[in-house]
Amino acid sequence: xxxxxxxxxxxxxxxxxxxxxxxxxxxxxxxxxxxxxxxxxxxxxxxxxxxxxxxxxxxxxxxxxxxxxxxxxxxxxxxxxxxxxxxxxxxxxxxxxxxxxxxxxxxxxxxxxxxxxxxxxxxxxxxxxxxxxxxxxxxxxxxxxxxxxxxxxxxxxxxxxxxxxxxxxxxxxxxxxxxxxxxxxxxxxxxxxxxxxxxxxxxxxxxxxxxxxxxxxxxxxxxxxxxxxxxxxxxxxxxxxxxxxxxxxxxxxxxxxxxxxxxxxxxxxxxxxxxxxxxxxxxxxxxxxxxxxxxxxxxxxxxxxxxxxxxxxxxxxxxxxxxxxxxxxxxxxxxxxxxxxxxxxxxxxxxxxxxxxxxxxxxxxxxxxxxxxxxxxxxxxxxxxxxxxxxxxxxxxxxxxxxxxxxxxxxxxxxxxxxxxxxxxxxxxxxxxxxxxxxxxxxxxxxxxxxxxxxxxxxxxxxxxxxxx
Amino acid sequence: xxxxxxxxxxxxxxxxxxxxxxxxxxxxxxxxxxxxxxxxxxxxxxxxxxxxxxxxxxxxxxxxxxxxxxxxxxxxxxxxxxxxxxxxxxxxxxxxxxxxxxxxxxxxxxxxxxxxxxxxxxxxxxxxxxxxxxxxxxxxxxxxxxxxxxxxxxxxxxxxxxxxxxxxxxxxxxxxxxxxxxxxxxxxxxxxxxxxxxxxxxxxxxxxxxxxxxxxxxxxxxxxxxxxxxxxxxxxxxxxxxxxxxxxxxxxxxxxxxxxxxxxxxxxxxxxxxxxxxxxxxxx
Numbered sequence: 001x002x003x004x005x006x007x008x009x010x011x012x013x014x015x016x017x018x019x020x021x022x023x024x025x026x027x028x029x030x031x032x033x034x035x036x037x038x039x040x041x042x043x044x045x046x047x048x049x050x051x052x053x054x055x056x057x058x059x060x061x062x063x064x065x066x067x068x069x070x071x072x073x074x075x076x077x078x079x080x081x082x083x084x085x086x087x088x089x090x091x092x093x094x095x096x097x098x099x100x101x102x103x104x105x106x107x108x109x110x111x112x113x114x115x116x117x118x119x120x121x122x123x124x125x126x127x128x129x130x131x132x133x134x135x136x137x138x139x140x141x142x143x144x145x146x147x148x149x150x151x152x153x154x155x156x157x158x159x160x161x162x163x164x165x166x167x168x169x170x171x172x173x174x175x176x177x178x179x180x181x182x183x184x185x186x187x188x189x190x191x192x193x194x195x196x197x198x199x200x201x202x203x204x205x206x207x208x209x210x211x212x213x214x215x216x217x218x219x220x221x222x223x224x225x226x227x228x229x230x231x232x233x234x235x236x237x238x239x240x241x242x243x244x245x246x247x248x249x250x251x252x253x254x255x256x257x258x259x260x261x262x263x264x265x266x267x268x269x270x271x272x273x274x275x276x277x278x279x280x281x282x283x284x285x286x287x288x289x290x291x292x293x294x295x296x297x298x299x300x301x302x303x304x305x306x307x308x309x310x311x312x313x314x315x316x317x318x319x320x321x322x323x324x325x326x327x328x329x330x331x332x333x334x335x336x337x338x339x340x341x342x343x344x345x346x347x348x349x350x351x352x353x354x355x356x357x358x359x360x361x362x363x364x365x366x367x368x369x370x371x372x373x374x375x376x377x378x379x380x381x382x383x384x385x386x387x388x389x390x391x392x393x394x395x396x397x398x399x400x401x402x403x404x405x406x407x408x409x410x411x412x413x414x415x416x417x418x419x420x421x422x423x424x425x426x427x428x429x430x431x432x433x434x435x436x437x438x439x440x441x442x443x444x445x446x447x448x449x450x451x452x453x454x455x456x457x458x459x460x461x462x463x464x465x466x467x468x469x
Numbered sequence: 470x471x472x473x474x475x476x477x478x479x480x481x482x483x484x485x486x487x488x489x490x491x492x493x494x495x496x497x498x499x500x501x502x503x504x505x506x507x508x509x510x511x512x513x514x515x516x517x518x519x520x521x522x523x524x525x526x527x528x529x530x531x532x533x534x535x536x537x538x539x540x541x542x543x544x545x546x547x548x549x550x551x552x553x554x555x556x557x558x559x560x561x562x563x564x565x566x567x568x569x570x571x572x573x574x575x576x577x578x579x580x581x582x583x584x585x586x587x588x589x590x591x592x593x594x595x596x597x598x599x600x601x602x603x604x605x606x607x608x609x610x611x612x613x614x615x616x617x618x619x620x621x622x623x624x625x626x627x628x629x630x631x632x633x634x635x636x637x638x639x640x641x642x643x644x645x646x647x648x649x650x651x652x653x654x655x656x657x658x659x660x661x662x663x664x665x666x667x668x669x670x671x672x673x674x675x676x677x678x679x680x681x682x683x684x685x686x687x688x689x690x691x692x693x694x695x696x697x698x699x700x701x702x703x704x705x706x707x708x709x710x711x712x713x714x715x716x717x718x719x720x721x722x723x724x725x726x727x728x729x730x731x732x733x734x735x736x737x738x739x740x741x742x743x744x745x746x747x748x749x750x751x752x753x
Contacts, residue, residue, distance in 0.1 A: 179689050181506060181513075181553045189687075218555040220689055224492045245705055246693040255703070255722055257729045261693040267686050272512065281537055282512040282686075283733030356725035404690045404708055 013117025016045040023336040027307055030193045030275060033333060034098075039077075042127040046074035049119050052111055057121060060109035062453025063096075063162070065089045067106055067121055074124060080139065083132045086125060087141060091165030091208065092158065092452065094133065094200045095187060097126025100449045101327050133203060143211060144171035149466050152177065152234040154221040154406065157185020158448045159240035159439030161205070162455030163462075164213045170463055175214040175234070177221045179405075180271060185242050186440075186448065189271035190263075192301050194308070195330075198270070222409035231434060235469070236462045238428070239421060239437040240455065243445060244403035248396055249293070253350030258285070258358040262298045262397035269305050287311045287393040291361055293347055294397035295319065298445075300330040302395045303339045311393070314340035316347060318366055318379045344368070344379060348386065350394060360388050402441040418444055428458030436462055470550040474527060476543070479609040482534050483577055484543040485519070490554040491526030499564065499588045500680065500712055503528065503556030504688040507541035511552070514538050515685045517657065517711070518557065519580035528554070531580025536734030558688045559711045562588075562678070568652035570594045571644070571675075572618075573636070573666055575601040578658030581680070583610055585655055587617040595619050597651065599643060601662060605630035620647075637665045644673060651675050656715065660724050667715035677715035681706045684729060698722055 019035040020026075026033050037045065049071045057067045066085050073082030086093045102108075102122035110118035132138065151167050153160040156178035168174045182188050184201045209215060221227060221241075230237055246261030248254045268274040274284035290306040292299050295317035307313040315334070317324065320343045324331050335341065344366040351360040365385035372378035402420040407413060414422040414431035421430055421437040428436040438454030440446055475487040493503060502517045520529035534543045545551055562585060570589050574582030579600050590596050598618035602608055603626045615621050623631025624639045632639040644651055654677040656666045663679040670677040683695040683706040690708035697704055698719035704710065 179555065180687060181555070189691075218553050219492070220555060220558065223557055223689075224496060224555070242691075244690050245708070246691075248703065250703075255696060255698060255726065257725060264686060264692040264694045267692050272686065273510065277733065278537075278737040280510045281508070281541075281737055283730045283736070285730075285733070356722075400691075408708075 011112070011115070011117070012048045013112060013115050015048075015117055015120050016041050016123075018120070018123050023333075023338070026194065027337040030308060032197050033194050036130050037123055037127040039079075039127075039131075042074050042124060043077065045120050045124060046071045048112070048117070049075070050111060056109035056111065057106040057119075060106040062105065062449050063089050063456050065106075065125075070128060071119070071121075071124060074128065079128055079131045080135075082128045084139065086128055089456075090452075091162060092204050093125050094129035095158070095196060095204060096449055096452070097122050097124075097129055098196050098200075099191060099447075101447060103328065105449070133200070138207065138210070141169055141211065143169055146173070147171045147466065149173065149235045149469075150175070150233065151236050151238065151462065152230050153238045153240065154227070154230075155179075155185060155240040155242055155439075155441075156183040156205075156215065156217070157240055157242050157439065157451065158187060159242075159451035159455035160185070160238065161208060162452040163238045163240065163438075163459045164208055165211070166456060166459035167462065168208070168211045168213050170459075172466070173214075174212075175216065177219040178215065178217045179220040179241075181217050182271065183215055183217060185240075189267045190243075190298070190301070191448075192266070192270055192305050194304065195301065220405065222405040227406060227410040227413075227435065235434065235466055237435050238455070238458055238462065239406055239430070239435065239441060240439040240451065241403040241406050242440045242451075244401045244405075244419065244441075246396065246400045247398050249347065249398065251347060251349050253352060253358065254396065256350055256352040256358040257356050258287070258392055259350060259394045259396065261400075262292075262294070262302050262395055263400060265302050265395045266298070266305070275305070275309060284309070285393065289391045290314070290393045290395065291316050291347075291389060291391045292395045292397055294399075295323070296325045296397065296399075297327055297330055299395075299397035300326045300334045300339075302397050304334055304337060306393070306395070307337055307339060312340070314342050314389070316342050316345050316361075316363065318344065318346045319376065320344055320368060320379075323376050342389075346379070346381065347394075351388075358391060358394055361391050361394060362386055362388050399445050402444060406441070420444055426457060427461035428454055429461060470552060471554040472550050473545050473547055475547050476545055478543070479531065479580075480607045483531060483580075483607075483609065484534055484539070485529060485531045485580065486542065486545065487527050487529045488551065488554050489526055490528050493554060493556050494521045494526045494528050495523050497521050497528060497557035498561035499585045500562035501557035501559050502688075502711060503530070503554055504558060504685065505530070505542065505551060505555075506553035507538050507545065507551055509552055511541065512538050513553065513686055513688070515558070515682070515688055515707075517581035517680060517682075518584065520584055529580075531577050533577045537737040538734075540738060555688070558707060560709075562655070562712055564588050564592050566593050568594065569597065569647075569649055571597045571599060571651045571654045573599045573601070573640070573654060573656045573658070573662070575636070575658030575662040576607075578656070578662065578680075579608070579610060579614075582655070582657040583613055583617070585657070586614065590617045595649070597643075597647065598622070599624065599636075599640070601625075601636050601658070603627065635665065636662060637669060640666060640669045641673065644675075653678065654715075655712075656680070660720065660727065663715060663718075664720040667718070667720075671716050678712045679715040679718060680711045681713060681718070681723065682711070682727070683723070684727065697726075
């Protein structure tokens with residue numbers, strides 16, 4: 001157990017709630033749901049921190065932010081100092097403050113967690129980042145003198161951006177190649193506007209640009225130029241190409257019109273701004289009854305997007321509420337907004353109309369049996385419980401494989417069974433010299449912060465390697 | 470941004486643009502495609518490379534003007550820029566000596582069959598080119614195709630040039646008229662042409678490759694909208710294709726999926742642009 005400072009202090013277990021848009025209002029707009037702490041709320045929350053001598057929260061953070069350090073700055077109102085502490089370890093604080101699963105990471109390690117009053121670390125991080133965004137002059141991180149060495153980063157998502165931020169500070173020349181027409185990866189194409197406003201992502205990307213990171217969009221490494229060609233120009237390469245082909249359940253009717261993968265639905269909506277069609281030119285249908293299959297964060301994002309476009313939306317999940325893999329906060333938000341949850345329900349097939357559009361889905365109800373390999377109670381079908389749900393769109397949000405482009409175009413790179421690039425967990429080193437990899441292309445679908453953590457470790461390893469060259 | 474250095478209508482409703490895209494021009498191979506956006510905020514559409522010039526760093530695209538995006542693209546004149554030209558995407562056609570190859574192009578596919586025929590010719594294949602259109606005034610690139618073909622046939626619906634009628638009726642006659650067997654058929658063009666062509670070649674037992682045009686967004690193996698059923702299995706046109714064995718394609722499903730946004734594709738054409746630019750319209 002962590003030691004607590006000797007000054008006697010009454011424990012305050014009341015977490016300060018963050019103001020949010022009312023559910024009945026926000027279900028009709030794409031503005032951000034959570035509104036953020038005011039300075040007073042932030043200070044009040046920071047003052048609850050016990051400032052442990054051996055803070056466990058830091059160990060729960062994949063990028064090792066000095067959490068008590070920045071909270072101390074908030075207590076004293078020195079927000080500029082706080083942001084310096086944050087940015088020392090995290091180049092995307094406004095993003096992480098919003099989308100990290102803090103309840104499983106830093107906040108779960110907080111000494112007050114056992115009593116149910118853990119410090120709202122994520123909200124405080126977000127507060128500082130948003131405070132900084134409102135300042136006229138951004139304070140720039142110190143950059144070490146040039147090493148003269150060049151790094152290429154493949155993929156402009158959270159893990160690539162982290163590597164870029166770390167390496168540029170160490171004096172390397174950094175270039176990011178992004179396949180899409182906008183930087184940010186999943187932060188731009190995947191996470192909806194109401195959870196992570198795109199202006200925030202652009203701001204973080206612009207900050208890296210201002211530090212001197214070169215960025216090329218519309219550049220598909222593997223196709224436009226291969227990894228091996230890049231190696232003739234760069235001293236090291238980091239691959240963070242993220243998500244790939246969506247999974248489907250292999251049940252009848254999945255290629256009917258109106259059945260989307262989560263990747264397609266979210267890309268249409270977020271990167272291409274389909275919800276503003278026809279002002280933005282990528283079309284999206286206006287659906288009346290949407291079913292989202294899956295129970296993760298991506299499923300919640302899809303469902304809440306469909307709801308905002310006016311559809312009656314339900315989540316179809318084969319296990320029960322207790323097993324939902326989504327963040328509790330997101331599931332609660334979804335429920336408040338009016339998403340219908342069909343737990344213990346398994347899709348069997350989709351039924352189309354005469355024009356090839358999905359009109360109904362057939363499902364089987366389940367009950368929980370014995371625990372399976374994952375430790376969760378296994379859902380078992382209830383015989384004869386087939387039921388039909390009328391739908392005009394289905395979004396399949398059950399995961400995806402790692403992106404296939406680099407694995408299929410780079411000889412000598414060891415590829416795992418799931419199509420992932422094999423890389424050392426601690427260093428991100430691949431089986432080829434001068435090539436590192438991290439994020440979803442290594443682990444399969446995971447979280448933004450884990451991708452960032454992998455980027456941090458790889459950056460350290462690349463630096464070690466290049467320092468000895 | 471990518472500079473358009475040439476833009477012209479080839480025949481009614483079919484347009485050609487040439488764009489400066491050095492990186493793409495240096496790596497593109499026959500059969501590969503690019504994704505383009507015609508304007509900021511525009512949609513991403515796949516177009517097959519119809520020609521390229523490595524030294525000049527340009528690629529040429531031929532497309533049918535059919536919805537908002539292709540309409541917009543046709544209005545871009547030389548000297549203007551378009552925001553996205555990314556690629557080359559998809560797998561190139563395997564270039565080797567097959568023997569006699571019949572290259573069938575219809576409509577906008579006449580544009581993209583040309584580099585295929587050219588490269589196959591360079592590999593030492595005998596090239597029989599067949600182009601199909603509704604009427605004689607809809608043919609283009611005739612001289613170029615002639616240069617790389619051992620024989621060139623025309624089929625028109627109205628009989629104004631070459632053989633009269635449909636591919637379905639005329640393709641077997643062309644193949645029968647040859648003094649040598651056809652080892653491979655490659656078809657670029659609309660779904661209808663590819664389906665009719667493969668029906669014929671199946672009955673004649675000739676291996677046939679078709680270049681599938683599906684809806685795409687990223688084109689890099691992420692979104693999955695381009696899924697097609699090949700021999701009962703799910704494949705993705707952007708990373709597994711675009712060429713597939715024509716005899717194994719589920720044409721009905723492909724046809725249905727391609728029509729998914731038929732209504733929406735033309736909707737912006739009917740929306741007044743004055744309204745979009747009016748200052749009272751709130752920017753989001």
